[in-house]
Amino acid sequence: MTSSPTVTRISECFVKPPDDHLSPEEKQPIHFTPFEILSLNIKYSQKGLLFAKPPPSENQDFSIPVFLDHLRRSLSAALTHFYPFAARLATRIQENPPSYVIYLDPENSLGAKFVYATVDATVSDILTPPDVPLVVRSFFDLNNAINHDGHTLPLLSIQVTELVDGIFIGGSVNHLIADGTSFWQFMAVWSENFRSKDRASISHPPVHRRWDESDPIINLPYTHHDQFIERFEPPPFKERFYHFSSPSVSKLKSKANSECNTDKISSLQAVIALIWRCITRARRLPPEDQTSCRLMVSNRRKMNPPLSDYYLGSPVQVVRATATVEDLMAHGLGWAALRLHEVVMNHDHSKVKEMVESWIKRPVIFKMSHGIDRNAIHVGSSPRFDMYGCEFGLGKAVAARSGGANKGEGKITMYPGREGGGSMDVEVCFGSELMMDMECDEELMSALMVD
Template sequence: MTPEADKQEEIMKVKINGKSHVKPSKKLGRRECRLVTFDLPYIALHYNQKLLVYKGNEYEDMVGKLKDGLGAVLEDFYQLAGKLAKDEDWVFSVEYDDDTEGVEVVEANAEWINVEDLDAEVGASTLKELIPYNGILNSEGLHRPLLSVQLTKLKDGLAMGLAFNHAILDGTSTWHFMSSWAQICSGLPSVTVMPFLDRTKVRNTKVKLHHPPPDQDPQNASSNGTADAEHVDPPLRERVFKFSESAIDKIKSKVNSDPPPDGSKPFSTFQSLAVHMWRHVTQARQLKPEDYTVFTVFANCRQRVDPPMPESYFGNLIQAIFTVTSAGLLTMNPPEFGASMIQKAIEMHDAKAIEERNKQFERSPKIFRFKDAGVNCVSVGSSPRFPVYEVDFGWGKPETVRSGINNKFDGMVYLYRGKSGGRSIDAEISLEAGAMERLEKDEEFVLEVK
C-alpha cells in the first residue's frame, strides 16, 4: 500500500466522541420565513459542505469558544438553527422556535493526522470523514438540523467540517455567517453586518413544489440501486490547481491581448480564468469538434434584481447562467472567443432575465439536478471573492479550505481565493479520471499554475 493510501486509511478511522446541539443564546420565540423562488431549485441537491483546517493545540478551549460564539451568532442568524417545514400545499418555509434542537455539533478525534497531511491537493473523498452529512439531501432539512458542524481534533490542530442546507443559503450567505461567527469568537460584542432575513422582499410568490422522495430521486439512483444496472458513471478525480498572482496575470493578459473590435470592455479576471479552464478541460475530454460543451456559472443576483438587495441578504440569491458552443469552435478559436461568450451571457443576465427565469420556474417548478448544468459542462460554484482565508476565530487563519464530496460531478469547479492572498486563486476541479490525467499533463494548463 502506498503512503498516500495508508494516509487515507488513517483518515477513514476518525472517531466520533459525542454530539450536542447549540441554540441561540437567548430565547427568540417563534419565527418563520417562506422559502422563495430563488431557494427552491436546490431542495433536491445535497447539503453544501466546507472544511476549514486550523493549527492549534488547545482543542477543548477551541471547541468551547466555538460553541459559545455559535450560540451568540445564532441570535442574528437564527434561521440556521431552525428546520424546513412544508404546509399541505407543499409550500416550503424555514421555521425556528425555542424548542427547536438547533445546530448539530459533533466532536471527533483523529489525533494521528497532522494539519499538513490535509494538504489542499488531497482529494475530497479522502477528507469525507472530517465533514458531516455526506450524501444527505437538502429536503432532509424537514427532519435534520440545517447546519451540522464536526470539530475533529488533529495532532496539531482542528478540522472544522460544515454541512449547510443549500435550500436556505448560498455561498455569499455562508461566508457572511462564517465571518460573523469568527468575529464574535474573536471578541467583538456583536455582528458587524446584520443579515437581511426577509426573503419575501426579493420575491413574494407562493410556489407549490412537489418533489419525489429520496428513494425516487433520479439524482440518487446510482447510490440506492434503482439505476439502470448497465449504466455506471466513470470514477471522478479531484485536484486543486493553485493559480498564483503571476499565473492569473499571465492568463488575463493573454485573453485581453487582442481586444474585440466591437468596443467591449476588457475581460475580467473571472472571465479570463473561466475560459482558460473551459478550453483546457474540453481538450482533456477529447471531445469531437461537433460535440457541444457548456460553461455554467452560478451568479450572485443581489445587485442584479430590481430593486437591488443588500449583500447581507440571507438566503439563496443566485441563478445559473449558461454558455454553449461546440468543442471545435471553443478550442480552435483564440481564447477571447469563449471569453466573449461568457462575458455576454453574464451581462445579459439582468433584472429582466432574472424575472423571466423566476416566472418560468413558478409556472412549472423544476428542482435542480446535476445534469441540468449542461452536457460536457464546466460548472463554477463558489467565488474567489469570498473571504475564506480570513475566517479567524482567534487562533489564526485557516491552513486549508476545501469543499466536501457532496454536489460533485464531472466538470464541477469550486473557486477559492488563494491562501497567499492578492489575486491568487485556487480551483478545485472534479473530472472523469482519464480527463483529469490528461489535464495534469497539459503543459499549457499546468505551466500556468506552477
C-alpha cells in the first residue's frame, strides 16, 4: 500500500439474544469486583482475526450477504449464553453520604453492535509490511471508548471488514465484563454456533456466578463521573510483530532453565524475559535505573478455592518484576526469566485478598496517565488463548491482530503462533529509534533465526 486506505462503513445494526430468554435470576443486576471497577478509565479491549476468502475456484457459493446474515444469527445465539455482552452499564447515585454504585443491568439489553465495512486492501497489504499498517486500527469499532462509556455505548461491538481477498472479524469489548480469557471463550462459542445447526447447547458455557457472593457492593466516593474519569491518548507509536517458532521457544526455555539450574521457568516467561532485556538494552538506560516488567495475571486459579476457567468477567491483576538495568543486563536470560517466574508464583490467594481489602477501604480508579513508566514494559494477552480455533466457515485464520486501544511505547501483546506447537507471535509497540535498535539486537535476532 502506498498510502493508508480508507475503511468505509456500509451498514450497522444491533444484535440481541432471542426475546425473553432471561430467567428471573439472570435479570438481577450484576455487581463488579474491584479488579473490574478500577479499570473504568481503560479503553475497550480490541482483538480480531484475519481470514482469507475462498479461492476464486471455490468462491462460487460464497456470498457476503449470506455470510453476514449467518454471522448475525450465530452471534444472537452466542449472546444467549453471554447475555451480559448485550446489556449496558447503570449507575445508582446517592449524594449524602456520597455514593456512586456502578453495575450491569441485564434487562437493559439493547444488543451488541454489528458493523459491516469494506476496504480496498489485500491480505498481503496487511501482513507484508514490517510494521502493522495503521489501517488495522480502523478494523475495530469504539476506538476511543473507555469502559465507563458502557453506560451509553454497547459493551460489545463486532466489525466485519471485507478486504479484496479477505475478511477481518474484529471485536471491541468492555473490560469490565471480559478479560482476554472471557473474550476468546465468547469467540469460541460464537464460532461453534456458526458451524453448528444445534445452537441450543455449547461445549463450555460461561460461569456467571460472581467470584465471591459475600463481597459488599462497591460504593465509590463520588457524586459525578467527572470526579474520576480521564481520557488519555499516548504519544504516537508503531507496532511490529516478531515470530518465535516452536524450536526457538524451546531453545529459549531450555537456556533459561539451564542458566538457573531449574525446570520451573515456562516458555512464556523465557520469551518475555528476552523481550524485556532487548527493549531495556535498546532504550540505553543508565545502569542504576530501575526497570520493570508488568504482567497481566488472571486470578482464576490464584483464588482458594479457584474460580472456574470459564468464569465470565475480568478478574485480572498486574504483577511486577523489577531490577536495575545493570543487573538485568549482567545476569542473563535465565536470571530475568526467574524473576518473572517468582512474581507469578508469589501472587497467590493472600495477595489477591490483600489487594481487594485494601482497595475497598480506599477505592481508587486507575488513570492511564499515572501508569506511564518509560523504563517499564507492559505485557498483555496470552499465547495460550485458542485464537486460531475460532473459525467461521473460512478455515483457519491467517493472522490475529489487535486494535490501537490501551497501547503505547513499551506495550507487548502476546499471541499463539499460527502453526501451533508452542510457537508465539509477539507484538511490540515502540517509537522509530527504539525499533531500529531492536532490529540490530544480537540476542533477539539469534533467537528469531532458530529453525
